[in-house]
Amino acid sequence: MPYLEQRGPIGQDNYVFVYNRKSKKGWPVTSRQVYRVFKDYLEKAGLPKERTIHGMRHRRITTWLEDGFLLKEGQLMAGHSSASVTEGYTHLVGKNLLEKQREIERRE
Structure with missing residues (x-):
C-alpha cells in the first residue's frame, strides 16, 4: 500500500x-x-x-560521515529511507582518506 x-x-x-x-x-x-x-x-x-536549506542539510550529513559516523547512522539521522541515498554523500568524504592513513602510520 x-x-x-x-x-x-x-x-x-x-x-x-x-x-x-x-x-x-x-x-x-x-x-x-x-x-x-x-x-x-x-x-x-x-x-x-x-x-540553501538543502545545501546546509547536505553539508551536515557529509560532516557526520567525515567525522566517522557509520553509513547506517547517517541514514537514520538524515531520515533517509535507504542507505543507498545516504551513500551518495560518501563521495565527498574521500578527502579524509590520506589523513586517516597518516594517522594510522603515526600510531604504528
Whole structure:
C-alpha cells in the first residue's frame, strides 16, 4: 500500500511548524515562509545569500560521515529511507582518506 494511502488524511495536529499569529493560528507554515525566514537569518548572520536549506542539510550529513559516523547512522539521522541515498554523500568524504592513513602510520 502506498505511504500516502496508509497515512490517511493530515489533521491540524500533524504539522511540525504552525503559525502562532491570531490570523493563521494553528495553520501549517508554508515552505515559502520558511524560505523567507531562512534568507533573513542568512543576512543577519552575514552568510552568503546563495546558501540553501538543502545545501546546509547536505553539508551536515557529509560532516557526520567525515567525522566517522557509520553509513547506517547517517541514514537514520538524515531520515533517509535507504542507505543507498545516504551513500551518495560518501563521495565527498574521500578527502579524509590520506589523513586517516597518516594517522594510522603515526600510531604504528
